[in-house]
Amino acid sequence: MTSSDKNTDNIISDGSYVLVVLNEHKRWVTKVESGKQFHCHKGFIEFDEVIGKPYGIRIFTSKSTAVSIYKPLQIDFLSKISHSSQIIYPKDAGLILLYGDIKPGSRVIETGTGSGGLTSILASYVRPNGHIYSYENREQAFKTSTNNIKKLGLNDAITLKLQDAIEGFDEEDVDAIVLDLASPEEIIPHAYSSLRSSGTVSIFIPTYNQIERTYHELKEYDFGDIICFETIKRELQLKTNAIRPQTRIIGHTGFLIFARKRTKMVQK
Ligand SMILES: C[S@@+](CC[C@H](N)C(=O)[O-])C[C@H]1O[C@@H](n2cnc3c(N)ncnc32)[C@H](O)[C@@H]1O
Numbered sequence: 656m657t658s659s660d661k662n663t664d665n666i667i668s669d670g671s672y673v674l675v676v677l678n679e680h681k682r683w684v685t686k687v688e689s690g691k692q693f694h695c696h697k698g699f700i701e702f703d704e705v706i707g708k709p710y711g712i713r714i715f716t717s718k719s720t721a722v723s724i725y726k727p728l729q730i731d732f733l734s735k736i737s738h739s740s741q742i743i744y745p746k747d748a749g750l751i752l753l754y755g756d757i758k759p760g761s762r763v764i765e766t767g768t769g770s771g772g773l774t775s776i777l778a779s780y781v782r783p784n785g786h787i788y789s790y791e792n793r794e795q796a797f798k799t800s801t802n803n804i805k806k807l808g809l810n811d812a813i814t815l816k817l818q819d820a821i822e823g824f825d826e827e828d829v830d831a832i833v834l835d836l837a838s839p840e841e842i843i844p845h846a847y848s849s850l851r852s853s854g855t856v857s858i859f860i861p862t863y864n865q866i867e868r869t870y871h872e873l874k875e876y877d878f879g880d881i882i883c884f885e886t887i888k889r890e891l892q893l894k895t896n897a898i899r900p901q902t903r904i905i906g907h908t909g910f911l912i913f914a915r916k917r918t919k920m921v922q923k
Contacts, residue, residue, distance in 0.1 A: 667705050667724065674727040675700075677720065679893075684727050684735050697722070729779050732807055733772055739799035742772025743835060744908045746888045747859055752780055754882075754913040755831045755857035759785060762829045764849055766790035766820040767836040771800030777833065778804075778812040786812055788826050792819040824849040835859040843872040850916040858912040866910055878914035885910045 667673060669689045676682045677697060685693050689706060692699040698718030705714065710726035730745050743751075751773070757763055761781045768774055768791035778787045791797045797817040804813050816825075820842050828851040834842055839858045846856050856878065860866055866883060873881055890901045 665709050665711075665726070667708055667710055669702075669706055672727050672732075673705070673710070674725040674731050676723045676725060682731075682734075684731050729776060732775065735806060736770055736772055736775070736803045737799050738770045739793075739796040740767075740769040742770050743776070743859060744888075744905070746886050747908055747911060748773055748776045750886060750911055751833060751857045751859070752776070754911070755833060755855045757781060757831050757833075759783065761785040761831055762788075762826070763831045763833060764788045764790070764824050764826055764829050764846075765833040765835075766842065767792065767796065768800045768815060769796055769835065771803040771815075773833065773835060774800060774813055774815075775804060775807050775809055778809045782812050786814065788814050788816065788824070788829070790816045790818050790820045790824065792817070792821075820845065829854065831855045831857065833857045833859075837865075838868075839865065840868040840872040843869065843876055843878075847876040847878070847916060852916055852918045854916050856912075856914050856916070859909050860912060861907075861909040863910075866912065869912060873912070873914050877917050879917040881912065881914040883910055883912045 667687060669687060671687050672684055673687055674682060674684050675693060677695065687702045687706060689703055691702050693702065697720035698716030700714060700716050705724055710724065713721050713723050715721055733742065736742060757777055757780055759781060762785060763777055763781060765774055765777060765787055768789040774787055774789045781787060791800060794817060797815065801815055804810060823845045826849055829849055830851060831854055832846045832850055839860060858869060860869060889904055892899055892901050
């Protein structure tokens with residue numbers, strides 16, 4: 656045991672989640688339940704054998720295959736989410752957190768909720784004192800995201816609303832607004848009135864024509880410091896004597912636009 660293993664946060668307990676990793680392709684997030692087992696095609700492990708042990712241990716399954724038991728990362732929990740729409744890709748979510756300045760204590764409005772993928776990421780960063788107000792106009796997506804957020808135990812940091820963002824937002828003076836929906840340009844006036852001055856708007860947008868319309872609207876509403884870019888992730892194949900880019904990659908997810916709310920210039 657190392658000194659960090661004595662940290663009770665790093666000890667596997669009954670009811671906690673673990674990430675079981677067999678190899679780079681096979682990994683599962685599962686809930687630890689005393690008296691039960693985790694099964695995969697390489698045998699099973701008894702949860703009682705890992706309860707009380709530090710995260711990061713390696714153990715053998717009933718078929719003598721070694722597996723590693725980690726504490727799941729935020730990104731691993733996305734695999735637990737049921738989909739009602741495409742969820743945001745991690746490369747885009749990470750940049751929204753940084754450029755949107757979303758941090759502990761932030762009050763954030765998000766629309767559309769979709770499956771709640773981005774909602775859950777945002778919520779885990781604004782905790783413990785911040786809050787996410789997320790708007791969705793499709794009943795099925797609202798139901799799916801409600802279940803996902805409950806499953807992830809994030810209800811305290813999120814208010815989900817079955818409401819069309821076209822009608823405007825109920826909150827005022829929020830720190831950040833995040834838009835991931837088909838016509839973000841229609842929401843810019845509402846984003847402007849609900850943001851505090853100097854607050855951020857972050858927009859995920861799949862096509863060039865949507866950028867054109869949204870950029871025009873951002874300028875109409877006097878948003879400043881507008882930037883737009885695409886980020887491309889190219890994963891490497893990690894194989895001894897054959898390290899090179901993977902043959903297949905995801906070619907395009909979307910573009911990101913970021914801007915800041917300005918208020919009227921003070922007259923001299
Ligand atoms: C691409 S999905 C969002 C995915 C989400 N970011 C995630 O990571 O799971 C877009 C969602 O926006 C919703 N939507 C579209 N227009 C809307 C509007 N005017 N108000 C509220 N939600 C809207 C759609 O129903 C859809 O569920």
